[in-house]
Amino acid sequence: MKIVLNTSPIIFLSKIDCLHLLVDCVDDIYAPEAVIQELRDYAPPTFIKARSLSAIGAAYIQGALGQLHQGELEAIVLAQELSADFVVLDDLLARRKAQRLEINVIGALGLLLLIEKRGLLTAEKVWQKITLLTRQHGLYLSPKILQQIQIKLLGKGS
Secondary structure, eight states, X not given: OEEEEXXXXXXXXXXXXXXGXXXXXXXXXXXXXXXXXXXXXXXOOTTXXXXXXXXXXHHHHHHHOSSSOHHHHHHHHHHHHHTOSEEEOOOHXXXXXXXXXXXXXXXXXXXXXXXXXXXXXXXHHHHHHHHHHHHHSOOOOXXXXXXXXXXXXXXXXX
């Protein structure tokens, strides 16, 4: 599986000490240059391969800047250029843009569920990590989505 990461999933997974688990779930992990720059002082792990866009992709980004950040747009375009299985985005507008372009989208939450599915963390541990993300680190998930995930992982609602 090949994925392209945006900035927020890298940060969220780092905050809950799960970013390193991606190497056991995904074959190829990429991030566009704008995402690497947005990380500023945080040096991403070496398993995240920084990639530049093609000249056509870069030109598209310059014409498309507006509601989405450059990193989000570059992640979407890079996912297209690499024929990635997923672009990893948490922002709703960015997710909708990728979906309109018929790109498969997953977010930090989806990556945590993949980590659980691969047996790298228990369902209970993943639920603890999701709770930490939503209560302390600013990941917004609707109450409905949270309840669905809790039922999926633990077999019960709150």
